[in-house]
Amino acid sequence: MSEKETQQLDSRSDAERMLEKYDRESQFRIHIGKWAWVVTFIGVSLTVFHLYVGYFGTLPSQKQGAIHLGTALGIIFLLYPIKGGLQKKQKTIPWYDVLLAFTAMYVTYHKIIFFDSILQSRISGYSTIDIIISILGILLLLEATRRTVGLPIVIVASVMIGYALFGKFVPTQVLSHPGFSFDRIATNLWFRESGVFGTPIQISSKFIFLFLFFGVILVHTKIGKFFNDLAFAITGRYTGGTAKAAVAASSLQGMVSGSSVGNTVASGSFTIPMMKKAGFKPEFAAGTEASASTGGQIMPPIMGAAAFIMMEYLGVDYGTIMLAATIPAALYFSGIFIGTHFEAKRMGILGLPKSELPVLKEIMLRYGYMLIPLIIIIGTVMVGFTPQRAAIYGIISAYLVSLVRKETRLSFRKTINLLEQGARVALPVIAAVATAGIIAGVVSITGLGAKFAAGIIALSNGVLILALIFTMIACIILGMGLPTTANYVVTATIAAPALINGFELAPITVHMFVFYFGIVADITPPVCLAAYAGAGIARANPFKSGVSAVKLAIAAFIIPYIFIYNPILVLVDVTPVNLVFSVLTAMLGMMGVSSAMIGFFIDNSKWWERIIMLLAGIVLILPGLVGNIIGIVLIGSIWFLQKRRKDNEGGMGLGSEPSVLM
Secondary structure, three states, X not given: OOHHHXXXXXXXXXXXXXXXXXXXXXXXXXXXXXXXXXXXXXXXXXXXXXXXXXXXXXXXXXXXXXXXXXXXXXXXXHHOOOOOOOOOOOOOOOHHHHHHHHHHXXXXXXXXXXXXXXXXXHHHOOOHHHHHHHHHHHXXXXXXXXXXXXXXXXXXXXXXXXXXXXXXXXXXXXXXXXXXXXXXXXXXXXXXXXXXXXXXXXXXXXXXXXXXXXXXXXXXXXXXXXXXXXXXXHHOXXXXXXXXXXXXXXXXXXXXXXXXXXXXXXXXXXXXXXXXXXXXXXXXXXXXXXXXXXXXXXXXXXXXXXXXXXXXXXXXOHHHHHHHHHHHHHHHHHHHHHHHHHHHHHHOOOOOOHHHOOOXXXXXXXXXXXXXXXXXXXHHHHOOOOHHHHHHHHHHHHHHHHOOXXXXXXXXXXXXXXXXXXXXXXXXXXXXXXXXXXXXXXHHHHOHHHHHHHHHHHHHOOOHHHHHHHHHHHHHHHHOOOOHHHHHHHHHHHOHHHHHHHHXXXXXXXXXXXXXXHHHHHHOOOOOHHHHHHHHHHOOOHHHHHHHHHHXXXXXXXXXXXXXXXXXXXXXXXXXXXXXXXXXXXXXXXXXXXXXXXXXXXXXXXXXXXHHHHHHHHHHHOOOHHXXXXXXXXXXXXXXXXXXXXXXXXXXXXXXXXXXXX
């Protein structure tokens, strides 16, 4: 075996180990014996069901949601062990998990079997059987979520249920309420549209599942390798080319996948070793990949699952969400790209030789057809098709694309495996959004949203920037334990109304605000799973990798404030001239902030130069002609000072090359 093949095997081994360690959804049973046929049958049935209703029309939301959730719960108990680490030790599925699987399926399908009588019970009162079913359903959902997503979201949901039960004992008068009986809470959360089967699970059953399956098919076509080759062909020869290629590749990967950890591992197993070889420190290589991969959830056309729920909450079409996210996503990745450039200049890291890079023309001629499904998704959404229909057309085109090459052509067995994989990928998302429904349901029952809104306004004393900072902190803290989708549901239900109603802000800017800060929790220490996964591949210090990721992704902490104060960037009240001017000044601002974070502009920066660059970047990002002019003058002054210093030093040192972004 050659050295290159050995390195590839080591990278794959590292990737698998990191996924299993930091990605809870990868901790499924390896050996399930004769139950493999059952899991395959149920998984394929779930995917086929969604394809059928996606093409021919949906069922009533409560029925479709019940099939969606009930089938997923059954598969979860068959695949995920009660305790982490057992997935490799167990040779089959224990009897108790089989019992839990089919019990979970029954208590959820109960809504379908007795659909009419349950509707009638809303008036006449629920029976004892209904109450038992609802309690069992909630408990089994929480256990399934613990196994696939983790304990923190279960704790939050449990605390919310406790709050609904014992609200009268809450010492704070603002948050206290009379409290509700256990029966009422259980039946409201399980049988009504405001709980488990509310908006999040309905959107998951209609749209999210189909887009996840679309991503599964694209991955099968080896589009990831195409994205990597394309990124290296475009950026690899320039200063710090390996890091820039990692950013470009991750942004492309983000167009088909919304998982921070998954993207980090998938791209990082290839890009991180190359960055280290080029001369980047392991922590910086891990941070670069983690920050770029985390941005996948804000990268159209397939953003994180929360984007589809946002569409429903705002009552707009998905095309509007995509367009609103486009410029912020471009600014986010530009900020990381600029940061890697300054670090490469500081370290004296050049690009790769042309002989080691793919040829762009050859790549596009040979593999450019792989972009067809993405073009179809974007086109169908923008011309007015529903996301559901767009996803179906995307899936059909992706399937046809897979037939072009022999190695990706789908046989009957591969098709069955692909259909099963579609269900498996969706399991953690389904569990998370259903549990988020519990949290949203409690907010609805208790009126917590209005109380929380009053609390934010009182705490901030009516000052917008303080209210935004408090909301940001809440999003990041929740994001340390909750997946992005659940975090968004919670903050959009509780915090967003306070900002919208209390400060009369445009709804889409507020929802984007909480969406962004829920995402960046994946790279914010101390709990930064994407950075930890990247550090594992890079064999770097996890905390330092998280710090590097934050420095590079500092744009993600600034951009949400930009579109609150300057909603033009999310296309609210936009004119072409204002849009172009705002984007240009924001890009200059990103350059200033990135330079301050890295400590380099055209030469190594002194401490006071970094402070000036930071201030200049911020005033350029904020709207206002006077501030923008001041920012340009400050950046120009630092450029002049550093240029003169370099000239006086005789052009020696690491900063001797002209500072261009390519």
